[in-house]
Amino acid sequence: MIHKRWFQSLIAGILLSLFILLIHEIHFFFDPLFTYLTAIAIPFIGGGILFYISRPVLLFLEKYRVPRLLAILIIFLLFIFIGFLITRFIAPIAQEQFSRLIDNFPRMIDMVGETINYWQQNQAIIPDQFNSAINGVIQNLESYLKGASTIIIDVISQFIGFVFALVLVPLFLFFMLKDGDKLVPFVRQFLNERFGKSFEKLAKSMDHTLNSFIIGQLTVSVFVGMILLVGYLVIGLHYSLTLALFAMLMNVIPFVGPFLAVIPAVLVALFQKPILVLYVAIIMVVAQQIEGNLVSPNVMGKALDIHPLTVITIILAAGSLAGFLGLLFAIPAYALVKTVITHFYHEWLANKTEH
DSSP, X not given: OTTSHHHHHHHHHHHHHXXXXXXXXXXXXXXXXXXXXXXXXXXXXXXXXHHHHHHHHHHHHHHTTOOHHHHHHHHHHHHHHXXXXXXXXXXXXHHHHHHHHHHTHHHHHHHHHHHHHHHHHTOTTSOHHHHHHHHHHHHHXXXXXXXXXHHHHHHHHHHHHHHHHOTXXXXXXXXXXHHGGGXXXXXXXXXXXXXXXXXXXXXXXXXXXXXXXXXXXXXHHHHHHHHHHHHHHHHTXXXXXXXXXXXXXXXXXXXXXXXXXXXXHHHHHHHHOTHHHHHHXXXXXXXXXXXXXXXXXXXXXXXXXXXXXXXXXXXXXXXXXXXXXXXXXXXXXXXXXXXXXXXXXXXXXXXXXXX
16 A cells, blocks of 8 residues: 555655644744745845846847956946936936826825715715715725825835845845856766756756846746826826826736726826726737737747636635735746656656656
8 A cells, every 4th residue: 555656645745744733843943044044035036136137138248248247247337227218308207207296196085986976966876885884985095095005105215215125135246147157067077977867857947937037037927017007198188297107116926916006097097087087008918919829939939837716715825814915926936846846757757758
């Protein structure tokens, strides 16, 4: 019986459960380790994202025999120049539009309440329970939106301060660009030939997965943001730049990002001129169709190959457990885990075939 696959799987499940229980019982032992990992996680992740963004530039410069240190210096100067352009030309306009949007929140709340009241008064067939629920929403709408606006302002303020506080990110980025290609050979020298080849193959697969997700998701977000900006400007939607930037940030979140991105635009369009809601919906649909049929297949390809239902499940679970950060990192973490499991499964099949 011990050679049966179901019995081996059962034993493996029991051992895994016992291991998790043991970790939970002695979690205090790992608290210093978790504290250390938390301290270096943000600069490491930030440096890693910038690494994948800038690595094509590094490879391009090295292709024309530019020394690596000089190429890294050029990359840093490019980042500084891009930051200057954003700070000089985009940030002031976005800040001014965002301030006006926040100032107009009370008027938007009043208009939404008046619209719902008018709809209620002219719809006699609505059940009383539904009317009571709507009245409760209207009464609490202002406090909800004020609370939401406060949260948004706090998040943006913390994010801005957080970005400027990440002094370690350039340092991590520098060493990743300088010595990133030395990690795999360094680890492989401690492994035998068989495990060395397996590790190198796994590292390449994980690198390909991360590169596909980061570059692909950023490209998609920028592309969608630009289309929405042009569309919003064409229809004359107020706060076009701020709404497009918000959509660009939300599109970093897989699958649910586009739905979150359109909510503020719809509210602004409803407040400005109700017919604009239809135009905003058309613009969003066109942008998502172009992105889904042209951009994503060419940028990401089949690298991730995650079913939409799986994405929704992961996003919901990660959002409940880890909040906004869970939404951002759940899919790439799942993709990496899937890559690792797939690699070892293929290795197991190959070994089984050999024997």
